[in-house]
Amino acid sequence: MGEFELIRRYFAAAASAQPAAGVALGIGDDCALLQVSAGEQLAVSTDTLVAGVHFPESCDPRLLGQRALAVAASDLAAMGAAPLAFTLALTLPTAEPAWLQGFAEGLDQMARQCGLALVGGDTTRGPLSLTLTVFGRLPAGQALTRGGAQVGDLLCVGGSLGDGAGALPLVLGQQTASAELAAALLARYWAPQPQFVLGQVLRGRATAALDISDGLLADCGHIAQASGVAVLVERERLPLSPALLALYGRDAALAQALSGGDDYRLVCCLPPAQLAEVQAAWPELTVIGRIAAGHGVQLLDANGQPLAMPVAGYQHFQP
Structure with a gap:
């Protein structure tokens, strides 16, 4: 199975990859296009999970798909952002259909729970690792940060x-x-x-x-x-x-x-x-x-x- 067939079969056809609010262009071109309203800011965060460091290599791929997106999306919640979209960079030692099917199902399930649209990414051969970049929207100037705590809070x-x-x-x-x-x-x-x-x-x-x-x-x-x-x-x-x-x-x-x-x-x-x-x-x-x-x-x-x-x-x- 080639890279583009893998993407088409397991990810581009997922419910979370279909047209969604805030997504002007999703999977299939050189870039995705995201639309935020006037007066809003885009919140962006990236997480990488590596087999043997962040998860056991033998774990259930469906559970891994759920977890990988959830932990990345939590950074959006921490900033007060509403969920918008995400990308996935997936490095695989081999393209095993059963593993890919389970992982894609878990990823899609969590994406739909979170309200995140899959808008692109990349696939490569190598040691198993996942890199997810998540995007959220929020009113300009209202992001929650780590730097404002006050004595008495x-x-x-x-x-x-x-x-x-x-x-x-x-x-x-x-x-x-x-x-x-x-x-x-x-x-x-x-x-x-x-x-x-x-x-x-x-x-x-x-x-x-x-x-x-x-x-x-x-x-x-x-x-x-x-x-x-x-x-x-x-x-x-x-x-x-x-x-x-x-x-x-x-x-x-x-x-x-x-x-x-x-x-x-x-x-x-x-x-x-x-x-x-x-x-x-x-x-x-x-x-x-x-x-x-x-x-x-x-x-x-x-x-x-x-x-x-x-x-x-x-x-x-x-x-």
Whole structure:
């Protein structure tokens, strides 16, 4: 099967690749053409996932297709952008029809859930890797960034933490669990749901925001550095799911929530006066700390006393 036949058969015919609002020209030419209205900005983000680094080489391709797009799209939600389109650069060691069919189905399913149109990309031969570039739209000047947190803001998170990290030992075959517990955690790992609604609710309300990919403490460090403030995280206020607690117990679950990564929940800094209005629109929003003068991230116990910081999260090119 040639490159263009592969694209036509598995991707160009997908529901998510058909004409869509905001897409003036999709798959089939040298470039896609995206249309945004006057007064809007285009948000763009790229993620690369490599076999053996970001996912097991033997994983279910359908699940991989779902996850690959979801984790990329979460960056749009973190900026407060509405989903628009995406491209896929796919490097494959071989073009196996069964693998391609499953991957394309999973990708298309997540694309339709997110409201993202597939508008182009590339296919090449080589070690298995996926590069997805996502595009979103938002009113000019209303993007959520990491750099605006203010002293006195509340630190909030958009839902339970640690489930993605708790699922990883199940994915790798290092841990077993009952079917019910495993299903709850694996769903959060293989099909995280970008929090687009929350991101758009936070426009004009939050002073800073991002999505959690490398661990709560590590990602809060980005807010602290960009905003020139101290981020105080209150450990006992972290929301933990029943499945994570049942499988690991509270101490291990807290460790996964703090450092494990793969949550793809939004963390935001909110002036206290904005909290009730945002929680009315997104009831899962939970206050987990506050912003103070200073620098860096501090972990506090139930009495407000500093705790030793665990490993902060994963970084490429470090042991």
